[in-house]
Amino acid sequence: MRNKIRAIALSALLLSTAANAAPPQGSGTAWDILADMTTEVGQRLAGSPREAAAREWGVARLKTLGFSNVHIEPFTITGFVRGAESAELTAPYPQKLHITALGYSAPTPKGGLTGELVYFPTLDALKAAPEGSLRGKIVFVDHAMRANQDGSGYGPYGSVRRQGPGIASAKGAAGIVIRSVGTDSNRDPHTGVTSWPDGVKPIPAGAVSAPDANLIARIAGTGKPMTIALVLESHAQPNLPSGNVVADLPGRDPSLPPILVACHLDSWDLGTGAIDDAAGCAIVTSAALRAQEGGKPLRTIRVLWAGSEELGGFGGEAYAKAHASEPHAVAMESDFGAGRVWRVRVNFAESNQALGERVKTVLSPLGIVAGGDLAHGGTDVEPVISAQKLAVVDLDQDGTRYFDLHHTPDDTLDKVDPAELEQNVAAWTAVLQVIANEPGPISGN
Amino acid sequence: MRNKIRAIALSALLLSTAANAAPPQGSGTAWDILADMTTEVGQRLAGSPREAAAREWGVARLKTLGFSNVHIEPFTITGFVRGAESAELTAPYPQKLHITALGYSAPTPKGGLTGELVYFPTLDALKAAPEGSLRGKIVFVDHAMRANQDGSGYGPYGSVRRQGPGIASAKGAAGIVIRSVGTDSNRDPHTGVTSWPDGVKPIPAGAVSAPDANLIARIAGTGKPMTIALVLESHAQPNLPSGNVVADLPGRDPSLPPILVACHLDSWDLGTGAIDDAAGCAIVTSAALRAQEGGKPLRTIRVLWAGSEELGGFGGEAYAKAHASEPHAVAMESDFGAGRVWRVRVNFAESNQALGERVKTVLSPLGIVAGGDLAHGGTDVEPVISAQKLAVVDLDQDGTRYFDLHHTPDDTLDKVDPAELEQNVAAWTAVLQVIANEPGPISGN
Numbered sequence: 001m002r003n004k005i006r007a008i009a010l011s012a013l014l015l016s017t018a019a020n021a022a023p024p025q026g027s028g029t030a031w032d033i034l035a036d037m038t039t040e041v042g043q044r045l046a047g048s049p050r051e052a053a054a055r056e057w058g059v060a061r062l063k064t065l066g067f068s069n070v071h072i073e074p075f076t077i078t079g080f081v082r083g084a085e086s087a088e089l090t091a092p093y094p095q096k097l098h099i100t101a102l103g104y105s106a107p108t109p110k111g112g113l114t115g116e117l118v119y120f121p122t123l124d125a126l127k128a129a130p131e132g133s134l135r136g137k138i139v140f141v142d143h144a145m146r147a148n149q150d151g152s153g154y155g156p157y158g159s160v161r162r163q164g165p166g167i168a169s170a171k172g173a174a175g176i177v178i179r180s181v182g183t184d185s186n187r188d189p190h191t192g193v194t195s196w197p198d199g200v201k202p203i204p205a206g207a208v209s210a211p212d213a214n215l216i217a218r219i220a221g222t223g224k225p226m227t228i229a230l231v232l233e234s235h236a237q238p239n240l241p242s243g244n245v246v247a248d249l250p251g252r253d254p255s256l257p258p259i260l261v262a263c264h265l266d267s268w269d270l271g272t273g274a275i276d277d278a279a280g281c282a283i284v285t286s287a288a289l290r291a292q293e294g295g296k297p298l299r300t301i302r303v304l305w306a307g308s309e310e311l312g313g314f315g316g317e318a319y320a321k322a323h324a325s326e327p328h329a330v331a332m333e334s335d336f337g338a339g340r341v342w343r344v345r346v347n348f349a350e351s352n353q354a355l356g357e358r359v360k361t362v363l364s365p366l367g368i369v370a371g372g373d374l375a376h377g378g379t380d381v382e383p384v385i386s387a388q389k390l391a392v393v394d395l396d397q398d399g400t401r402y403f404d405l406h407h408t409p410d411d412t413l414d415k416v417d418p419a420e421l422e423q424n425v426a427a428w429t430a431v432l433q434v435i436a437n438e439p440g441p442i443s444g445n
Numbered sequence: 446m447r448n449k450i451r452a453i454a455l456s457a458l459l460l461s462t463a464a465n466a467a468p469p470q471g472s473g474t475a476w477d478i479l480a481d482m483t484t485e486v487g488q489r490l491a492g493s494p495r496e497a498a499a500r501e502w503g504v505a506r507l508k509t510l511g512f513s514n515v516h517i518e519p520f521t522i523t524g525f526v527r528g529a530e531s532a533e534l535t536a537p538y539p540q541k542l543h544i545t546a547l548g549y550s551a552p553t554p555k556g557g558l559t560g561e562l563v564y565f566p567t568l569d570a571l572k573a574a575p576e577g578s579l580r581g582k583i584v585f586v587d588h589a590m591r592a593n594q595d596g597s598g599y600g601p602y603g604s605v606r607r608q609g610p611g612i613a614s615a616k617g618a619a620g621i622v623i624r625s626v627g628t629d630s631n632r633d634p635h636t637g638v639t640s641w642p643d644g645v646k647p648i649p650a651g652a653v654s655a656p657d658a659n660l661i662a663r664i665a666g667t668g669k670p671m672t673i674a675l676v677l678e679s680h681a682q683p684n685l686p687s688g689n690v691v692a693d694l695p696g697r698d699p700s701l702p703p704i705l706v707a708c709h710l711d712s713w714d715l716g717t718g719a720i721d722d723a724a725g726c727a728i729v730t731s732a733a734l735r736a737q738e739g740g741k742p743l744r745t746i747r748v749l750w751a752g753s754e755e756l757g758g759f760g761g762e763a764y765a766k767a768h769a770s771e772p773h774a775v776a777m778e779s780d781f782g783a784g785r786v787w788r789v790r791v792n793f794a795e796s797n798q799a800l801g802e803r804v805k806t807v808l809s810p811l812g813i814v815a816g817g818d819l820a821h822g823g824t825d826v827e828p829v830i831s832a833q834k835l836a837v838v839d840l841d842q843d844g845t846r847y848f849d850l851h852h853t854p855d856d857t858l859d860k861v862d863p864a865e866l867e868q869n870v871a872a873w874t875a876v877l878q879v880i881a882n883e884p885g886p887i888s889g890n
Contacts, residue, residue, distance in 0.1 A: 039663055042538060043541075092485075093484065093487060094495075095484075095487045185855075185860070186633065187633055187855050187857070210859070211857035214858065214859050218858075272660075408632070410632050412659070413659065414630050414655070414656050415630070
């Protein structure tokens with residue numbers, strides 16, 4: 001057995017040397033995938049022509065890199081088309097604000113929306129406002145999100161964006177502005193999707209930058225009435241084309257269920273989607289390739305570059321549905337930037353505990369600790385994990401500065417540290433070499 | 446002598462206590478001046494209605510704070526009116542760029558300006574381009590400015606903005622885009638004034654953010670031809686109203702030439718001008734007031750909140766001209782943000798060397814070192830210093846992060862550390878208490 005593996009490794013090495021002699025167009029290093037995707041495609045808003053361009057770009061690159069079965073799995077979505085956006089406090093002091101529409105915001109009426117701006121320090125304060133008390137007014141919701149390594153502030157404070165607009169509309173508000181869900185102090189607002197509960201009318205909904213939110217909070221503290229003029233011309237649009245890009249590196253035993261490694265190909269439109277999530281695609285793809293270097297693994301490694309994650313995880317749902325009858329072994333996702341991996345969490349069935357321990361053991365020399373709750377994957381793999389009870393490994397990245405950049409114009413290539421990106425690839429490669437060579441059944445809880 | 450000073454100090458203390466019992470509208474702490482100016486006025490572009498509003502605001506605040514002789518000294522300028530601005534790379538890859546027009550940029554033609562974008566890594570490379578070789582093209586000039594404590598990169602790298610447009614136009618370019626003169630990695634471009642040598646036709650001139658400049662440099666490195674579509678609708682406009690705000694805290698001996706402390710009231714229009722230069726006005730004004738606390742000084746302290754500094758130092762020129770026949774003793778300016786004072790430089794005549802040493806001595810306990818070259822003041826006091834050979838004290842602030850914010854939308858109140866601001870006031874107060882109590886003649890070199 002070992003001799004056979006060595007022979008395969010040797011032939012892979014020879015192939016790899018041959019490939020180096022005539023390098024393929026486009027390299028498989030994580031940095032090159034990341035740099036080229038952000039430079040040659042740029043923003044990749046779900047449902048937009050640029051997301052379609054990204055799919056074509058992805059198919060070409062994955063074929064060049066030697067992947068098999070490279071194809072697009074199309075689906076359609078109700079997307080979001082961004083229009084003109086501006087905001088200005090008109091009283092008590094004229095001040096221009098930096099605003100961006102939230103995903104699925106309703107457009108403002110022709111000529112814009114002007115009205116009294118009512119300040120709420122928290123989402124709970126908005127929830128406590130009497131029904132109908134906000135009729136015709138524009139709501140401002142503040143919050144106090146702070147940075148932390150595991151990004152755990154995003155759940156609670158992100159609810160200001162996810163739920164705030166629906167709550168404001170249900171209480172009769174004509175529009176809503178929130179403090180960006182973020183931790184920076186730039187003038188760049190953070191977009192992101194909101195949603196409207198059944199029967200609640202969409203209203204114009206935008207986020208202002210932290211310095212603008214500070215200004216509003218300061219004026220609110222004086223008790224002086226505020227008015228705001230809003231232009232948010234973005235709108236939802238049905239039946240837009242999207243799709244997943246799927247590609248395989250076949251294993252030695254095609255009868256074994258594959259390892260699925262995922263990222264999302266779409267990005268918000270304000271930046272070039274470097275940390276969210278070109279970096280994730282770069283990491284999982286580069287690691288899948290590098291896992292071949294010690295000899296072709298037993299199991300197929302499949303990469304999923306999912307479409308339309310940002311608008312509601314459409315790509316992950318579509319993948320789970322399209323591949324429902326196809327067993328998988330493990331699913332993993334990289335979608336939290338490019339900061340160094342500091343922790344591993346796993347979710348293996350009782351019968352795979354030894355495998356889980358081996359995963360933790362190979363990561364230990366990289367300074368990665370084991371801990372935390374059960375691994376859960378990410379938006380693009382959760383549907384297939386849930387449907388098939390797959391095993392999961394989460395490689396948790398340092399997210400201390402992630403929400404400085406998340407969903408802003410500042411999400412650009414220069415924010416990625418090449419050394420941290422490589423540490424990610426090393427961690428992913430180590431995990432793939434263990435799990436893709438596991439011959440026995442693998443499942444999760 | 447000492448008893449007299451004590452009696453004055455005591456009466457000042459009583460007055461101050463009385464004032465505390467019924468606090469004036471608007472406090473004289475540096476933080477309050479800064480917060481109120483940026484909140485209640487906001488941006489104060491030279492020649493604009495908001496600069497006029499700032500003058501009215503300043504007069505009211507300075508009167509409230511007990512200044513005498515509070516008045517506006519009006520003048521007119523050729524100003525700069527900002528219009529719509531956008532830029533997009535159209536080849537080889539469609540990428541939206543974040544751009545802002547430079548001060549005195551010419552407007553793009555109706556429908557915008559589209560053309561080949563020619564990359565120059567440095568201003569010297571642009572200078573070396575053959576005459577006429579750029580006809581009809583749009584020039585991009587890159588540079589490699591880095592942050593440092595004394596801001597000394599601004600001189601050499603700022604020449605890309607100050608001289609680049611004139612050089613490009615002289616060589617036949619249809620437009621110019623530069624890497625923002627700054628040290629941050631946000632998507633917010635830095636504006637700032639440019640100038641056109643005699644006989645050189647103004648062309649559209651803008652600055653893109655650092656991440657956008659990185660993108661352009663990366664594509665330039667591939668050798669692929671680039672095209673850009675520019676919309677820069679800003680334009681110069683003659684005969685706009687501006688003015689200086691001048692106010693005194695009279696000394697015990699009105700016959701002695703006053704101490705002039707200056708800042709500039711105008712700001713660029715993208716942010717709220719917190720560090721540039723509301724902080725300076727807050728520091729010098731608060732220190733002038735605090736210098737009264739130990740007893741009214743011998744000499745009058747005059748504050749100058751100069752207008753139209755950013756577009757070319759018009760306020761400083763106007764002050765020197767209007768007050769040419771009025772002797773001054775010392776002039777100082779605060780116009781480098783709100784970072785802590787780390788160094789003092791002086792410029793005193795040989796006969797005032799002992800006074801200069803006393804200035805250094807009182808600053809030493811605040812951790813401020815003496816050194817560097819001769820003090821020179823700042824744009825708003827240099828004309829009067831030069832005309833009257835005034836003594837000068839420069840309190841040099843830590844500018845390590847100044848050019849992250851300078852002339853950007855990010856120049857907002859939250860960027861100021863209240864403790865560092867107070868250290869500035871303490872340093873200025875200590876200096877004023879020495880020099881405003883000097884009975885003998887004071888002059889510079």
